[in-house]
Amino acid sequence: MRTITNRIEDAINAVYAPRGYTDKDIDLAILVHCLGGQALLTALNRRLAIPSLRTLEHKHAFTQVEVTTGRIQPSHFTQNIQNTILAPLQSSPLSPALSGHTITIGEMAIQEKADFDGKLQMVLGICHQHSDGVNLRLHDVASAECICEKLASGECHLGKEATIIAVTTWGNNSIHPIPAAPSCKSETPAEIADTMKQAINSWKTTGAHNQLGPIWSVATDGDATCRRGFHDFLLKDELDFNSPLYRTMCLLPGLNLQVGEGDITLDFNWKHIFKCMSFFAHRICIANIFIRYLYTLTKPQGHCA
Ligand SMILES: [Zn+2]
Known part of the structure; x- marks a missing residue:
């Protein structure tokens, strides 16, 4: 009660200005923060009364995305699962409820430019498919010139899109990218299938499978490379007759019973299925x-x- 009356007194004395923010205000503040950073958000918070960074952090759950440098490796998956999913659980007094999870893959448009990560001392923005032969560590002018020459000769490229592989949990809206890597869109179906297999294996090797629950499905949009790549290993077996899912699935006409190892199903974006039907x-x-x-x-x- 004392806190409330103090606030009312502060409002009367004009040292506290209560504001109610709508979802639209929060979205606008996020956009301002993404485009102009903390300085622009602070300026517009004072001038236009949009939510401050502190309000944003209070009302919105930000997802930390570590940009992957170089070719996607199994270590990227294990580190991200450990750091962003398993480590926060250790500080929680309650053990997490077991649930099913989906690994989803998609592309996001990014600015086609290189950047520098001061923490890693590495150049960001080079496509992960062709970064094997390039030393991305920047330590002098010669190393920067070497990267420029490789870009000019076409040995590597600036990423046009970011390939993002993320884990979502059934029953809540959480999403954890593991990882996000610049891409020049030159992956073969076999390469993208290998990457997804690494993600599924990392879920087991890090212990996330036992602590949080199994992977139930792999989700993708209508990307033709993903569809072809995942077809062979996620539609290879028919759902076992003794599986608890079988009794439900066999009664749904029009849906196949094909699954991958561990009964993982392959899910496509409904939008593309509807497009196909309307075609x-x-x-x-x-x-x-x-x-x-x-x-x-x-x-x-x-x-x-
Ligand atoms: Zn490339």
């Missing part, structure tokens, strides 16, 4: 119109349609 619906519609047109050409004169 065939469109073709059937055109075929109907054409048949009707042929009928009108061949029907007897004077016949009323």
Whole structure:
């Protein structure tokens, strides 16, 4: 009660200005912070009364994304799972409830430019597919020139998109990127399948499988490379007759029973499935119109349609 009355007194004395923020205000503040950083957010907070960084941190859960340098390695998955998912659990007094998880993969547009990470002393933004032969550690002018020459000769590229592989938990909205790497979109289906296998294996080797629960599915959008790459190892077996899932799944016509190792299913974005369905619906519609047109050409004169 004392805190509340103090606040009311502060408001009367004009030293505290209570503000109610909507979701739109929070979104605007996040956008300002992403584009202009803390300095712009502080300036606009004072001038336009949009939420401050402190309010943002209080109302919004930020996800820390460690940008991957070099080719994606199994160690990137294990480090990110340890640091962003398992380490925070150790400070929690409650043991986490077991649940199913989905590993999802997608691309996000990024600025096509190189940057410098002072902590790692490395150049960021080079595609992970072709960074094997490039020393990304920047220690003098010669090393910077060497990277420029490799970019100019086409041995490596600036990333056009970031490939993000993340873990989400069924039953809540958490999402943890493990990892995010610049990409020049030149992966083969086999390479992207190997990367996903590393992610699934890392979930087991770090102990996350036992502590948090198994991976239930791998989700992807309509990307053709992912679809082809995941097809061979995630649709290779038919769901076992004795599996508890079988009784439910076998009653759903139109859905297949194919799974990967550990009964992991391959999930596609619904948007692309609907697109596919509307494509065939469109073709059937055109075929109907054409048949009707042929009928009108061949029907007897004077016949009323
Ligand atoms: Zn490349």
